[in-house]
Amino acid sequence: MRAWATAWERKDMNGYFGAYVPGFRGNDGSASEWQAGRRLRILGKNRISLELSGITVELMPGNVARASFRQDYSADQLRASGQKVLELVRRDGRWLIRKESVS
Template sequence: MSRQPVPRRRPPPPAASEVTAAQAVKSAVQDWAAAWQSLDIPRYLDAYSDGFTPANGATRAQWEQGRRARITGKQRITVTLQQLELSLDGEQATAKFQQIHAAGDLRSTPRKRLSMRNEGGSWRIVRESTGS
């Protein structure tokens, strides 16, 4: 008597709303990187929540001033995201990825983590860290 293989149980597919939210988060992260790469400072800064907390303890205004100074005047910036992983929890999301960044003589490839929140239908960055 031969034994029939036991079928593996598949996890249930994600709910349509989860898929849509994941796509929206992914799109927001990609748009943030594209804005940075295209030197579009208003669009880049708009990717951040008004409640964004800079990691270095600066105020939002100080952080914005620093970002403008680093981006303005660059001839070219390239930003590539690899190994993008997303996790969602209601109106909160986390994006983790390898960021490949080049501007002038600067080259960096840190692991990056963006904590995001859905604000009126737009996913915005509330916290950003490297090395995670």
């Protein structure tokens, strides 16, 4: 999760997208639409800062984990805070995001 957040802050799109399962679609239709939307939103910012706190991880059957944490995001003039939940799956020795939600 920290590598994902660091890639996001650095606008390292390969590292950011590499934290997700192949074909991840988010809520934007197809995987390519999701990636195009994220690319525009991330690369369009001058500066991005993320702070993750209160991280809890619950291991579930089938090489699955659920991570929940508070995410404090700021970019340019925008500031947002909220609870985020990532559902991760272990593939080829790496934990990859397969689902995310914000409350």
